[in-house]
Amino acid sequence: MPLTMSSTNAQNLSLSLCTILDSFGYSKEQIELRSKEMDYSLQKIEITANSFFKYSLLPELTYVSAGSTGEGIRLSDSDIDYMNAFQDIICVDEGFENSVCVVLESDRTSTAPGYTKIVLISNLDSFDLRTSSMIEKYMYLQIMSKYRTQSGKKYISSEQFKGITLDAMNLFGLKIFGKCSGPAFQPNDDLKVQIDSVISIYFYGGNYLNKWTNRSRNHAWPTSEVVNEVSQMEGYIVPIGDKQSDMQAYEWRICYTTAEKRLVSSLSDTQLKAYVLLKIMAKTLLKPRCNFLTSYVVKNVIFWVMEMSDSCELSPSHLVNLIQKAIFFIKHCVINNHLPNYMIPERNLLRGDVFGKDKVAIISFLSDCLEEGGSILLKVPKLYHCVALSISKPDLFPVFRKWRDETERILCLLTECIYDFSVVNLVEQNPSVDGLFNSLPRRCMSDNKTVVAFEKLFIHVVPDLWSLECSGTTEEDIYQIFLERLKLLKIL
Known part of the structure; x- marks a missing residue:
């Protein structure tokens, strides 16, 4: 691809990346599902730990x-x-x-x-x-x-x-x-x-x-x-x-922390996708050159960029432009030796981190990233392969998204069953510490709700179970197939 992208190419890449992120679990709906599931799990852990x-x-x-x-x-x-x-x-x-x-x-x-x-x-x-x-x-x-x-x-x-x-x-x-x-x-x-x-x-x-x-x-x-x-x-x-x-x-x-989490939950679907893309890009391309660019700094950058963006800039077709705007903001902060914390602007997240030759090299690197335009995103190997796949096999993504999202929903249901069962047993039976972690998985699988949820997950992930058994595939190999397919939930 050329070093700079036309407006049409940037819009096309933006829409393609939106489809990819939706397909791999980063729609607003799935993000909210995982956030609620984490809150639910921690509530159960809190009850269990405090009772124990x-x-x-x-x-x-x-x-x-x-x-x-x-x-x-x-x-x-x-x-x-x-x-x-x-x-x-x-x-x-x-x-x-x-x-x-x-x-x-x-x-x-x-x-x-x-x-x-x-x-x-x-x-x-x-x-x-x-x-x-x-x-x-x-x-x-x-x-x-x-x-x-x-x-x-x-x-x-x-x-x-x-x-x-x-x-x-x-x-x-x-x-x-x-x-x-x-x-x-x-x-x-x-x-x-x-x-x-x-x-x-x-x-x-x-x-x-x-x-x-x-x-x-x-x-x-x-x-x-x-x-x-x-x-x-x-x-x-x-x-x-x-x-x-x-x-x-x-x-x-x-x-x-809870205020920042509430702010993230208030981001629109496109804003969330910009956040995810910047995290992926930062971890793969930017952080090796910019050591200060932690996940927390990325979040603060996104907050500032979104607060400074007009609503017309927040459509799916402007996703690449939002990433470019975030890189420009980071460069501006490095030049001025000040990246303000979003909740406490007086706190400088770059304080003492960037100076001398390192500062010059970082500014030069970020300038090169801006010069490349949206094509810089395609230097992330995972994103490049996904974009290539979306071009060669566009019909694959809607089918995969439907399978992946449903798998994650069933997995969340299974997790809730396990935590519900664990809390009741740990609070009522008060097992010894020595046997706590060893006995819990076995005891959970004796619970009917947990078993039903696990069976539902297994059948959904391995719908070809019957044909695998008929072909002589062993139970151990079928279980490995199940685990390998579950890994598809976390491609990005």
């Missing part, structure tokens, strides 16, 4: 879906992200005594935008002595209040918080989590799963959200209804400090 550990010293946690998994746009090779928020612990701008929750106060003096130090306001006199769980949480935070200022304030250490919480979560010899990466806990290598679990505390500081709510917007997204809804949502503080601060070990980062 209710007699231990572990505090109860609320499970919050996060990242691309919670948004329903997780790519095939991405991690699964979620947050745990401590119940009955809150951080506010101005602390107050309270008998029903442990109260922390935010102290943002001498911290970079988007970060805060926290002080324990509650004391033992605040609680009824019969509320042992509240006292445990108070003591849990008290032992981490190590740094005392000249004014007498004692800051809670984010580093100690991570260490002590990690030890607590690995009680009973389970050893699920083995290391930390930033604010996230990651599982031991032998578990063979890609999960980031972030422990957080609810934050109800109003300053940042008020600024976000009241700033001027000139286009259709986000709508006033969504802005109003987001303005009333909670924030979170997570245990990671500003890497350029001398007080890093005592600082916490402020984030608005």
